[in-house]
Amino acid sequence: QVQLVESGGGLVQPGGSLNLSCAASGFTLDDFAVGWFRQAPGKEREGVSCISTFDGRTFYGESVKGRFTVSRDKAKNTLYLQMNSLKPEDTGVYYCAADVHVCLAGVGPFSEYDHWGQGTQVTVSS
Numbered sequence: 001q002v003q004l005v006e007s008g009g010g011l012v013q014p015g016g017s018l019n020l021s022c023a024a025s026g027f028t029l030d031d032f033a034v035g036w037f038r039q040a041p042g043k044e045r046e047g048v049s050c051i052s053t054f055d056g057r058t059f060y061g062e063s064v065k066g067r068f069t070v071s072r073d074k075a076k077n078t079l080y081l082q083m084n085s086l087k088p089e090d091t092g093v094y095y096c097a098a099d100v101h102v103c104l105a106g107v108g109p110f111s112e113y114d115h116w117g118q119g120t121q122v123t124v125s126s
Contacts, residue, residue, distance in 0.1 A: 007023070019080060020122075023077065023078050030072070032100055034098045035107055036081045036095070050070065051079070053103070097115060
């Protein structure tokens with residue numbers, strides 16, 4: 001059974017940092033493209049970042065480029081999202097997602113990803 005479990009969310013002040021984790025089970029993360037999405041209240045789910053399964057390329061949404069870094073640990077079968085210089089507009093529920101034929105030239109729409117975690121809340125506020 002494919003399962004993704006996010007952790008690491010919380011409340012942080014503007015300019016602060018958080019490191020989100022997404023532990024995978026039931027499949028090998030390296031065999032899938034994996035990505036991070038976020039959703040703020042009243043807004044559509046937005047692609048944040050992804051890692052391609054074919055060549056390991058990474059892609060980022062325009063609003064997080066230069067501040068967020070996605071990575072994966074093969075031994076731990078875990079995906080990470082290091083978030084620095086956080087802004088109030090980064091607030092939302094962050095989800096990790098996985099599928100095979102995604103993240104080829106960008107994060108892509110959330111509808112292309114079949115496997116999802118339950119999400120972790122990130123709140124950036126003073």
